[in-house]
Amino acid sequence: MPKDVYVDQDECTSCGQCADNLPEVFAMDDDDLAYVVDGGNTAAGEDAIQEEIDQCPGECIHWKE
Numbered sequence: 001m002p003k004d005v006y007v008d009q010d011e012c013t014s015c016g017q018c019a020d021n022l023p024e025v026f027a028m029d030d031d032d033l034a035y036v037v038d039g040g041n042t043a044a045g046e047d048a049i050q051e052e053i054d055q056c057p058g059e060c061i062h063w064k065e
C-alpha cells in the first residue's frame, strides 16, 4: 500500500516548488495553495514525495499516519 500524503494548507507559503517538481502529485489551487491531485499518492514513488517533503519551505507536506 502506498502511503498517503497531504498538504497542510495553513502552512503553505504558495512557493509552488512541489507542483513544479512533481506535478503528477501536487498542484496549486485557486488560492495558490498546494494540494494533492486525485491519484497523486500513487503517481510517484515514496522517495520522490519524501524529497518534496524534505524541501518544502513551509514544512507543510506530511505523510498521513
Ligand code: SF4
Pocket (backbone or CB within 6 Å): 007, 011, 012, 013, 014, 015, 016, 017, 018, 019, 026, 033, 034, 055, 056, 057, 058, 059, 060, 061
Ligand atoms: S513546497 Fe510546500 S510551501 Fe511550497 S507550494 Fe508546495 S506545499 Fe506549499
